[in-house]
Amino acid sequence: MEKIVILTGAGISAESGLGTFRDEGGLWSQHRIEDVATPDGFARNPQLVQEFYNARRQQAATAKPNPAHVALARLQAEWPGEVILVTQNVDALHEKGGAQDVLHMHGTLAGALCAGCGHRWTAPDTMRVGELCPACGAGGGRPDVVWFGEIPYFMDQIYAHLGAADLFAAIGTSGNVYPAAGFVQEAAMAGAHTIELNLDPSEVVSNFAETRFGPASKTVPAWVDELLRR
Template sequence: MPRIVVLTGAGLSAESGLGTFRDVGGLWSQYDLNEVATPEGFARDPVRVHEFYNMRRANCRAAAPNAAHIALAKATEQLGDALMLVTQNVDDLHERAGAQNVIHMHGRLDGALCHHCDHRWPAPLVMQADDPCPACQVAATRPDVVWFGEMPHEMETITSAIAGADMFVAIGTSGTVYPAAGFVDIAQDHGVESVEINLDPTSGRFDRILQGKATETVPAFVRTLLNS
């Protein structure tokens, strides 16, 4: 059975109403990324950062999985361990669609992290800067997401899987944020077929490009994949 690694990005959840960094007039455009998506910004103003992520959490809660999430969930069910699903997204739409064992390389909005003792627990819908950690009681609660300047989760597992795969598929990702932007290079270096599914091509580094809305292209791609 072929070994496939699928990477999903913000473009996959955009059709569920969750904005991307580049949306004009969206939630991200109202904030300076240096102030709400870096450890330094959190240290300067944790109240503002929590305000931002409380809005993102509410936005995520109100969204629903779309046809692309559902198709990928079906692929994980039918292919099992032969498919590794990795996402740059911090929403839980893959899981709500039924996908299992998703690797969230940038963490999750529905998680909380103590930056004093590294304890993790499910996040409430609203978090505040003075919330105590349930483990150490220190008021050091932050969203369990990976900010700019921090190392994404499970990088060794992901890169090893891509290097040993038969196919690497990138869906709805801009191809500009490293280290994920370098995954296609790993695939190319190891002779792994690479496929990009996106509204617009991001680079000339992929072997195949499927252009269009994720809700249309991803289900069609998954049907072909499962029937091959």
């Protein structure tokens, strides 16, 4: 049976009320990326970074999955082959929608990471400067999210899945951030059919064999319905 690999980005969660980098008036618009999403930013002003991610964590905790998340979980459950779900999002909306074994390549808001020993644990609702690591006792606790300049998680697994994919879909991604922006080319080289589902064309839209544009809550359920009717 066909193996499907799906990459999702911030656009799939936008209709659940979680803003993207480009949204005006959202959390991201109030700060420079260099200040809140880089190791240097955390070193300069850990208070600002902890407060920023505390706000994101609290916002994500109250967000509800939309029909796009639910549709992908349904595809996972009903597709006779394998469906691999990779996300750049740090929220848990895929899991809330019923998805299983999601590869969070950029980490999760629900996680904490020790900058010293690398231990991971469940983040409290509010992380503070000098958050103590339960493993080593050092006060280097930070959000377990992948910042700019850091290596995303699960890359070996993801590339292995891309190399074996029959169908690759990118949903709600801008195509601005690598390595994820290059996944379509990896899948295409392996012989996969490629499709982009997005509100607007991404920066790498020309690399896709098929495109569909519109709100994720409309395009994704319709696409899933078509696949399951095959």
